Amino acid sequence: MLEIRHLTKRFGGLAAVNDVSATVERGRINAIIGPNGAGKTTFFNLISGVHRPTSGSISFEGQDVTHLRSDQVARLGISRTFQTTTLFDMATVLDNLIVGHRLRTRSGLVDVLFNSRRLREEERTCREKAREALDFVGLSHIAHRLAGDISQEERKRVAFALALSTDPRLVLLDEPAGGVNPDETQGLADLIRKMVASGLTVCLIEHKMDMIMSLADKIMVLNYGEKIAEGSPAEIRANPAVIDAYLGSEHAEV
Known part of the structure; x- marks a missing residue:
């Protein structure tokens, strides 16, 4: 679904990403650790x-997106x-959440000034998409609460819902379980599985190794900007370079 070839990003003399090639496989849970x-x-x-x-x-799906803007990438899915x-x-x-689906709308200033039929229809669609996304992540009951009054775990689920409201095909999750307790972590892992079961592809970054090892189909390991390993959870646990650089002996395959 996504193919990365020899990707490099330098900030001055620092290579934050250095000659990384990888693929994100459709319909699977792909993870990045390090x-x-x-x-x-x-x-x-x-x-x-x-x-x-x-x-x-x-x-992405055969189309070169290397130099596209964020909004263009989002519109592609x-x-x-x-x-x-x-x-x-x-x-x-x-x-x-209504903001999320706005990238799929076409209304402009003239539509706003004249409260056009297109504007009203698109506003209705955005609201429907927001409600569907809230229902998917299990938060319909807090739809009308102020965002500042919800818990950290609920904020994480709202972030999932915001991503879903853009009608994506690939969702990138950056530390989705950061700052939540073990029970909440399990709930978010179940939600990620639900996303894939619904037809989405997921790629996530996460430091919680118990979660990653039980959740991911494929894992890529980065260290100092370079890919040092890629494979199944079992292969990653048994890889000496990964154990030495990141996992430590407590996560090694025995």
Whole structure:
């Protein structure tokens, strides 16, 4: 679904991502792990159009997206979440999500000034998409609460819903379980499985190894911006380079 070839991003003399080639497989849960500073979030930023690569290429469903802007990448069907979930805290949860589907609308200033039929129809569609996304992540009951009043775990689910409201085919999740307890982590893992079961493809960055090892179909490991391993969870657990660089002996296959 996604093919990355020799991707490199330099910031001055620092190679945050260095000659990385990888694939994201359709309909599966793909994971990226590695120490802090390994280049994982930069890698996501390159895929989603936040940064332009220094060299290399990114192809999504056969189309070159290497130099597209973030909004163009999103329209093609790649959505993402961020490590920190930033919401409009003084707006309701539902109103936060209505923003997500706006990238699929065509109304402009003239439509707003004249309250056109197209504007009204698109607003109705955006609201429906927001409600569907909230229902999918199990948060319909907080639709009208202020975003500033919800829990950290609920904010994580709202971030999932915001990504889903853009009608994606590939969802990039950056540390989706950061800052939540073990029970909540399991709930988010179940939600990720639900997303894939519904036809989506997921690629996630995560530091919680128990979650990753039980969830991912394929794992890529980055260290100092370079890919040092790629394979199944069992292969990654048994890889000496990964154990030495990141996992430690407690996660090694015995």
